[in-house]
Amino acid sequence: MNCSAAVNHWNALDILDAGNVLFRFGFLILNQPINIQRDFVCSLWNRASVRVTVDGGANRWFHFLQGTDSITPELITGDMDSIKQTVLTYFKSKGAEVIPTPDQNETDFTKALRCIHRYITSKNLQLDGVIAVCETSGRLDQILANLNTLYKAKDILGNIPVYQLAKNSLTWLLPPGSHQINVGDVIVQAGGWCSLVPLGAGVEHVTTTGLKWNLNNQVLEFGRMISTSNTYSGNPVVTVETSGTLVWSMELCDDAT
Numbered sequence: 001m002n003c004s005a006a007v008n009h010w011n012a013l014d015i016l017d018a019g020n021v022l023f024r025f026g027f028l029i030l031n032q033p034i035n036i037q038r039d040f041v042c043s044l045w046n047r048a049s050v051r052v053t054v055d056g057g058a059n060r061w062f063h064f065l066q067g068t069d070s071i072t073p074e075l076i077t078g079d080m081d082s083i084k085q086t087v088l089t090y091f092k093s094k095g096a097e098v099i100p101t102p103d104q105n106e107t108d109f110t111k112a113l114r115c116i117h118r119y120i121t122s123k124n125l126q127l128d129g130v131i132a133v134c135e136t137s138g139r140l141d142q143i144l145a146n147l148n149t150l151y152k153a154k155d156i157l158g159n160i161p162v163y164q165l166a167k168n169s170l171t172w173l174l175p176p177g178s179h180q181i182n183v184g185d186v187i188v189q190a191g192g193w194c195s196l197v198p199l200g201a202g203v204e205h206v207t208t209t210g211l212k213w214n215l216n217n218q219v220l221e222f223g224r225m226i227s228t229s230n231t232y233s234g235n236p237v238v239t240v241e242t243s244g245t246l247v248w249s250m251e252l253c254d255d256a257t
């Protein structure tokens with residue numbers, strides 16, 4: 001995210017453009033099936049400044065790329081109730097640092113962000129974002145906990161945004177303020193869905209441009225309106241002015257990755 005004149009600039013292509021070496025990020029593999037195109041996920045893995053597999057995410061990654069080189073993460077974190085011993089032993093032997101995070105009051109995803117923060121601080125690394133690979137499926141409690149982690153991330157990582165990347169969607173938080181989101185021509189032309197959802201608390205004032213169903217100083221709140229199944233009006237740049245934090249989620253079409 002670049003800030004200029006109080007506008008937050010977001011560019012989905014930072015993540016989707018495999019050749020973009022300017023975007024510096026941490027990369028997390030959570031415990032969900034990895035359905036993203038192999039070349040794309042590998043290019044992200046190879047470009048990342050720090051790679052972390054989170055508990056059962058280590059099994060997913062190991063089996064996804066078994067037999068290939070350069071698959072060892074810098075860190076393996078988690079309460080270690082899901083990682084297989086064979087996978088742990090293999091990655092340890094290849095030099096991964098294992099950081100057990102046994103606290104049962106936070107999810108392994110949240111605790112992994114704390115580990116990333118410690119890691120980048122100790123190595124003096126700068127990150128523009130953290131990308132967490134995780135399908136939004138299976139368990140509603142985990143899905144909600146993952147969104148809660150996005151909310152908690154501000155206290156853990158400061159201004160480094162966390163993106164949740166799935167096969168068909170990219171999700172992150174828009175804090176209060178003005179935002180320009182460049183979603184790219186490909187996604188707009190494909191007519192993908194997008195959404196603006198207030199979680200935790202209603203948001204009093206939301207104004208947008210670039211959407212098919214724009215908001216004009218309107219309230220978004222559960223029990224009233226939340227903006228789901230929205231799409232684009234044809235412009236690759238969407239603007240959002242919001243008085244509270246919103247979850248922005250957008251469809252990724254196959255051509256975009």
Ligand SMILES: Nc1ncnc2c1ncn2[C@@H]1O[C@H](COP(=O)(O)OP(=O)(O)OP(=O)(O)O)[C@@H](O)[C@H]1O
Pocket residue numbers: 030031032054055056057078079081082083106107108109110134135136137138139142143146
């Ligand atoms: N069904 C799911 N849907 C979405 N995310 C999931 C799901 N299952 C696991 N995850 C993500 O993967 C992370 C690691 O999960 P894992 O199953 O390895 O450990 P866990 O002990 O169940 O997770 P946690 O300790 O966080 O509850 C979780 O913190 C969560 O972010």
Ligand SMILES: Cc1ncc(C[n+]2csc(CCO)c2C)c(N)n1
Pocket residue numbers: 079103104105106107108
């Ligand atoms: C009020 C409350 N509800 C649930 C849990 C359980 N919990 C939340 S995160 C987590 C880690 C999962 O591996 C566990 C067990 C708790 N501690 N406090």
